Amino acid sequence: MPLGASLSLHELTRFYEGFGAVKGVSLSLEAGSFLTLLGPSGSGKTTTLMMIAGFAEPTSGRILVNGRDVTHVPAHQRDIGMVFQNYALFPHMTVAENVGFPLRMRKVAKSEAADRVQTFLKMVGLGEYGRRYTHQLSGGQQQRVALARALVFSPSLVLMDEPLGALDRRLRLQMQEEIKGLQSELGLTVVYVTHDQEEALTMSDNIAVMEGGLITSYASPRTTYETPGNRFVAGFVGESNFIRCRVVEAAGGGSTAHIPALDVSVEADTSSHAPGTDAVIFIRPERLRICDDSSPQVNQLAGVVTGEIYLGESSMYRVRLGPDLEVRVKRPNRGYGKPVTVGEPCMVGWRPADAIVLAA
Ligand SMILES: Nc1ncnc2c1ncn2[C@@H]1O[C@H](COP(=O)(O)OP(=O)(O)OP(=O)(O)O)[C@@H](O)[C@H]1O
Ligand SMILES: [Mg+2]
Structure with a gap:
């Protein structure tokens, strides 16, 4: 299994007609670690993930994955899996076709692709669901399809944008454990976005708090909670x-x-x-x-x-x-x-x- 990639961002910015959605984000993330971006609505979390994944062009700044500059590399050549904020499953495709999509983009041979799809559907507990359409699934099952689709091509970096936001508390706790389990089993590097502070505290190696397009705190969960460096972080977490x-x-x-x-x-x-x-x-x-x-x-x-x-x-x-x-x-x-x-x-x-x- 591949080991996770390291990630570093250098002064990453994204402006929309003069409005700074992300205004100079720098961080570096060790291979195999779990970083959570936490911050109020509109603080630039999704925009940051979209730039890392290659779905949004940075206005300026650089993105390095394992030391390689991928700032201008197309998304499907980046070796990065992404679970989008609203899952973004394809409604006209079956579950298996959804999960197989990244493999088709990467021109993986059909029989190998079918095997991999089955392996990852089993891994997320949906081995029997490949032929269904996504509207025939519950919210939690759709979430698992999105997770399988993000992992199926063995990316070394996985980005997850509020993947559990739509789930009830019990299912959310169960999926938190499964995501952590998969992360350590596969040695993945994860950048995770959540609104749920408890989730951020329990899952992360480090938490980056975003405010107005900037990271205003970067520390372990314990430090973030017990000795926050400023009033915003103290008031936002807990x-x-x-x-x-x-x-x-x-x-x-x-x-x-x-x-x-x-x-x-x-x-x-x-x-x-x-x-x-x-x-x-x-x-x-x-x-x-x-x-x-x-x-x-x-x-x-x-x-x-x-x-x-x-x-x-x-x-x-x-x-x-x-x-x-x-x-x-x-x-x-x-x-x-x-x-x-x-x-x-x-x-x-x-x-x-x-x-x-x-x-x-
Ligand atoms: N395509 C766009 N055009 C113009 N402004 C945008 C666009 N996408 C995002 N923005 C703005 O950039 C800012 C950051 O948005 P972003 O989606 O990154 O926030 P977020 O932290 O993910 O918020 P949420 O927690 O609500 O998902 C917001 O003010 C948003 O309105
Ligand atoms: Mg968002």
Whole structure:
């Protein structure tokens, strides 16, 4: 089986009549690794994939696959498989003809092509479906046909544009596992696009966050989630609390931030911010705790519980700390611990190490 290809993009741009859909994307991806592009609608994810695949011409920049410049190479000569955002199956072709299409484009001999089509249909669990038409398939089955079509010619690089977007949660989880399984079995390099943050966190070696045609963060899932480099990434991936603060001059080696909305100061790592600057304390709901006097926290603020969302294994509480400040606190439902009641006062605490001070 072929090993995955390395990929590098150098200042890739795509303009549409003066509008920059992609405005200088550079990255390099190791062979066999899984990169996810995550970003809001219109941030340039599909445009980036279409350029890598050869279906859209870059306005400028270069694309290298295994060190070879493919920027101006036609799509079917690039050795890149693609699963499109809407599957883009051919409705007038059977399932087998759809999967065999890339092989016909590459002039693979008929008998070999038929064998390969059957092998890949089996691999995605559709061995018996070759003669059906795509409108006779469920959404999940169509997705598998698109996947088989992207893999049938053993590409070393596979691009997937929200391949699981149309599936229900259970099927999505199952397909996530299958895609990861195929990726490691075949040693594929994958560039994946999703709107689903959980999917990005579980599947990727690295996550590139796109914003307005640019990559504004490129890091492992853990770093992206736990120590995001900027407020956009912190707010886009996962649930967040942002508490406005002003950095106070460090006194006696400690660092302090003042929260104007409450007129209190808390301990925080402000080392990368100048004293006097406005910033935000970023903290995930699961890093805040509802505490009582028996387990005092370094930072502890009094509030009132204003709402609860029951999530099964946990609950998300809204806690009002002041007239203009509310935080969300996530707590596992373990069946013990101080009961939390909407309308009742409570204390919210956190360790300084669980918060990050980000530029406002
Ligand atoms: N053919 C086109 N002509 C003009 N503008 C385009 C064209 N294709 C895309 N755009 C614009 O480029 C920007 C990026 O589009 P793109 O499809 O790459 O976004 P995306 O990140 O994939 O979004 P989504 O998450 O909604 O799929 C958008 O503002 C879009 O309107
Ligand atoms: Mg898109």
